[in-house]
Amino acid sequence: MATGSEFGSYNRPCGWCVKAVKWIPVLFIVCVIIWSYYAYVVQLCFLTVPNFFEMTLYLIGYHVAFIIFVWAYYQTVFTPIGTVPRKFKLPKEDLEKLLHADSEEQHRQIIEGFAASLPVTNRTVTGAIRYCEKCHQVKPDRAHHCSVCGCCVLKMDHHCPWVNNCVSFTNYKFFILFLGYALIYCIYIVLTSLQYFIQFWRGDLQGMGRFHILFLFFVAAMFAVSLVSLFCYHCYLVAHNRSTLEAFRAPIFRTGVDKNGFSLGAYNNFQEVFGDNRACWFLPVFTSLGDGIVYPVRSQHHSGQYNSIGVTVNSEVPEQGTGFGLMQVV
Ligand code: ZN
Ligand code: ZN
Secondary structure, X not given: OOOOOOOHHHOOHHHHHHHHHOOHHHHHHHHHHHHHHHHHHHHHHHOOOOOHHHHHHHHHHHHHHHHHHHHHHHHHHHOOOOEOOHHXXXXXXXXXXXXXXXXXXHHHHHHHXXXXXXXXXXXXXXXXXXXXXXXXXXXXXOOEEEOOOOEEEOOOOEEEOOOOEEEOOOOHHHHHHHHHHHHHHHXXXXXHHHHHHHHHHHOOOOOOHHHHHHHHHHHHHHHHHHHHHHHHHHHHHHHOXXXXXXXXXXXXXXXXEOOOOOOOOHHHHHHHHHOOOHHHOOOOOOOOOOOOOOOOOOHHHOXXXXXXXXXXXXXXXXXXXXOHHHHHHO
């Protein structure tokens, strides 16, 4: 596992082996997708469907679902994670002081002194500023350290081995679209291959190709069942403006724990991830609002201390208001 150092992890030969192993789940998914394409297009449509009109219709629908699904998957896998800007990194002199701090209190004061000008509202359970001991930097709101990526990731949701990437601020929209389109892709295959699946059991299909259709139906149905709960769960999280990590451990603000601290109402929460341009909502292009560092919070968490970022996000957003015009100002 890649841990610790931001740069050194892959310099050793074993580091490269680890890097290669991490691609195995992605390779597995790619193989399943390629096989499903062959099984559907060649075995089902070209060699089994008897009616030309039906075949054309199936192929058109299939390719639309296939292209958008693969596009969303590609974007989820290859979008770089959002990393923390340099201004959150503790300067050398502060770091020296921190290493020689005699007490917890002194440690806390050094970080608080440095973070006074930073736009952070989240706190630890003890009420301290969130600080990453590995990256030596203050964590922006909703950012967490990912031990697999070896760095702090903006609005980290979880590290997903199936995409070999952190699902976070930069690719969260792509991830949800990937789940949604994968589900549509599987359901489409199940529905259009159903009658041929029945023919198989009746003994009406001949040749070895019929086994491809049998497995295609089973695999698509199995993936659809496992995807539906995950997709619904992430729709719920979007509606409540929570990451998976925040669903397990509610964010803490100066005023205390608040699981709905970032929630601005379902529609605004949706826009925060999918953007304000309806035409792009369901396309795998980046349209999420904000910069991944500062987020609108509910009014009770406002603080006058952070006016250095202007009359923006953290000081102006009403409890259930539309924080998005303001977010774009940041
Ligand atoms: Zn970190
Ligand atoms: Zn990660």
